[in-house]
Amino acid sequence: MIKILLFAHLQEKAGSDQLMIDQVQTTIRDLKNNLKETYQLIELDQVMTALNEEYVMDDEIVKAGDTVAFIPPVSGG
């Protein structure tokens, strides 16, 4: 399983702050495309991604047991 974390407007739109995806291996890009279709999260085109708490690019490989967080533009401070 791959754990997906959602924040801010993504979380509200999906109706959940966490999703579990039953896949052994994929890429960030495929994961985004998959979620865009399943949850109509078109905003995923405009967010950064963290794999196990580090920023990564879309071609990064994701494996079962990983945690992927989609990071909308941040607004702390």
Place this chain on the structure above:
Amino acid sequence: MNELFEIVEEPIQVESVIKKVERREAGAITTFIGAVREWTKGRRTVYLKYQAYVPMAVKMLAKIGDEINEKWPDTKVAISHRIGHLDISDIAVVIAVSSPHRKAAYEANEYAIERIKQIVPIWKKEHWEDGETWIGDQLEKVPYPNGKPDVKDEKHD
């Protein structure tokens, strides 16, 4: 409790953040306090909610500390950011930097707040008098005014 970089849900005690960077060799300590503003471009904020990806946010704050130590070698940095419900004038973030001389302390402190607004996974939700909005970036623009990106043929004047 005495971590240099932390995300907290309780009010931040400014003095305790300053204490974390006090050192005998430091002749200067700069403190930045970020507070909740009532008016933004004519619009009135009633209160804010901050949300964070806490473990990663702490890591990114520590990363900013590392970057600062590299750029200004004799500095010590502490950053506390509050999340949850904040009212007007509440303190959202405190950054303290100590250094032997003042210039590095000023510069490093400004660098820290700029970097927070770029890489630390914290989101602000404005609760206005007439609605609520997740704020999309430090320029205080809404990422998608209609709740979604503009689609080309959606709107024509």
